[in-house]
Amino acid sequence: MSSLAQNGGPILVTGGKGQLATSLVNLGGPRIRCVGRPDFDFDKPATLAATLDAIKPVAVVNAAAWTAVDLAESEQDGAARANATGPEELARLCAQRDIPLIHVSTDYVFSGDKGAPYVETDPVSPDTVYGRTKAEGESKALAANPKTIVLRTAWVYSAHGKNFVRTMLNAGAKNPVLKVVGDQKGNPTSSDDLAKAILSILAVLEKDGWKDSFAGIYHACGTGETTWHGLAVAALQDAATHGQAMPEVTAIRTEDWPTPAKRPADSRMDNSKLTRVFGVTMPNWQDSVRKTVHQIFAQTA
Numbered sequence: 001m002s003s004l005a006q007n008g009g010p011i012l013v014t015g016g017k018g019q020l021a022t023s024l025v026n027l028g029g030p031r032i033r034c035v036g037r038p039d040f041d042f043d044k045p046a047t048l049a050a051t052l053d054a055i056k057p058v059a060v061v062n063a064a065a066w067t068a069v070d071l072a073e074s075e076q077d078g079a080a081r082a083n084a085t086g087p088e089e090l091a092r093l094c095a096q097r098d099i100p101l102i103h104v105s106t107d108y109v110f111s112g113d114k115g116a117p118y119v120e121t122d123p124v125s126p127d128t129v130y131g132r133t134k135a136e137g138e139s140k141a142l143a144a145n146p147k148t149i150v151l152r153t154a155w156v157y158s159a160h161g162k163n164f165v166r167t168m169l170n171a172g173a174k175n176p177v178l179k180v181v182g183d184q185k186g187n188p189t190s191s192d193d194l195a196k197a198i199l200s201i202l203a204v205l206e207k208d209g210w211k212d213s214f215a216g217i218y219h220a221c222g223t224g225e226t227t228w229h230g231l232a233v234a235a236l237q238d239a240a241t242h243g244q245a246m247p248e249v250t251a252i253r254t255e256d257w258p259t260p261a262k263r264p265a266d267s268r269m270d271n272s273k274l275t276r277v278f279g280v281t282m283p284n285w286q287d288s289v290r291k292t293v294h295q296i297f298a299q300t301a
């Protein structure tokens with residue numbers, strides 16, 4: 001039985017004011033202890049052990065990462081520290097203390113040429129520095145701590161922080177026409193939904209104690225699929241119900257929106273292992289976009 005089941009101690013969340021960390025703080029109650037830079041910084045490895053020793057958590061959720069996909073192409077060392085070697089060290093320190101680690105990863109570990117939703121046993125095939133460093137982080141964390149759960153998610157948005165939905169609402173408020181790629185498919189995921197899934201997993205660990213069969217990779221993204229164009233249209237249509245003018249949203253091809261990092265054409269993922277092992281079902285992406293847009297307008301009202 002793990003220390004998680006033995007006491008109701010703190011749950012350490014890394015990632016400061018990031019999207020997922022904020023959702024976990026908002027939804028997780030008083031046991032969540034969230035840390036960010038400069039107190040917890042993968043670029044300053046001594047801050048990792050110091051944080052664990054100060055907080056003495058019963059479980060750790062690593063929601064800190066280098067998420068600037070294009071910038072990672074030219075800043076490989078920083079991306080590798082935040083996404084690969086930093087999480088490896090965090091996992092090693094958790095193992096020393098017998099603490100379960102939930103480490104969050106991404107659909108961009110896949111190249112996107114499978115033509116069907118990816119399952120956890122599919123080999124990784126990243127085409128970007130971000131995806132490659134995240135894939136390394138997954139395997140390093142799993143190797144360094146036998147009590148590691150890797151949760152791969154995708155296209156995360158929320159009412160706070162930097163994300164595609166907020167970018168589209170801002171752009172749509174200023175421009176009569178938007179151009180958005182319509183040939184990249186994926187599963188938009190609300191950071192609140194992901195936080196709830198993580199809290200449900202933690203509740204299972206709390207109730208049942210750690211089981212070796214829990215270790216490994218799980219996919220956890222919004223149910224249903226769309227393109228970036230579909231996501232933009234859905235968010236802007238929801239914004240229109242709050243009185244924002246609906247722009248024209250033109251679907252373009254990937255080559256018409258050149259970027260330093262080559263995004264996957266189809267990074268859809270299958271969540272069934274998450275449901276089978278932990279009983280967690282992820283909500284439909286359109287329902288969650290509607291809720292998030294509502295939250296955004298409620299904040300600005």
Ligand SMILES: NC(=O)C1=CN([C@@H]2O[C@H](COP(=O)(O)OP(=O)(O)OC[C@H]3O[C@@H](n4cnc5c(N)ncnc54)[C@H](OP(=O)(O)O)[C@@H]3O)[C@@H](O)[C@H]2O)C=CC1
Pocket residue numbers: 015016017018019020021036037040041042043062063064065066067081082104105106107134152153154155156157161162
């Ligand atoms: N956003 C998305 O669309 C997706 C995200 N994910 C994964 O989900 C997880 C959470 O992402 P999300 O909440 O959106 O990310 P955000 O970009 O919103 O937040 C990331 C946080 O990580 C912190 N951070 C960055 N570099 C370091 C570092 N070297 N040391 C310590 N902290 C650092 C940032 O700190 P600071 O504010 O100081 O920069 C920020 O607080 C990540 O693992 C990400 O890879 C997976 C799929 C999609």
Ligand SMILES: Cc1cn([C@H]2C[C@H](O)[C@@H](COP(=O)(O)OP(=O)(O)O[C@H]3O[C@@H](C)C(=O)[C@@H](O)[C@H]3O)O2)c(=O)[nH]c1=O
Pocket residue numbers: 067068069106107108153154155156163164167171178179180181184228257259263
């Ligand atoms: C802003 C914008 C983007 N795009 C395109 C570019 C790109 O192909 C796609 C998505 O754009 P972004 O750069 O906002 O999203 P991106 O940073 O690629 O998002 C990714 O972030 C990381 C952290 C992940 O882990 C992924 O799951 C995914 O969410 O939309 C347009 O076509 N029009 C636009 O106006």
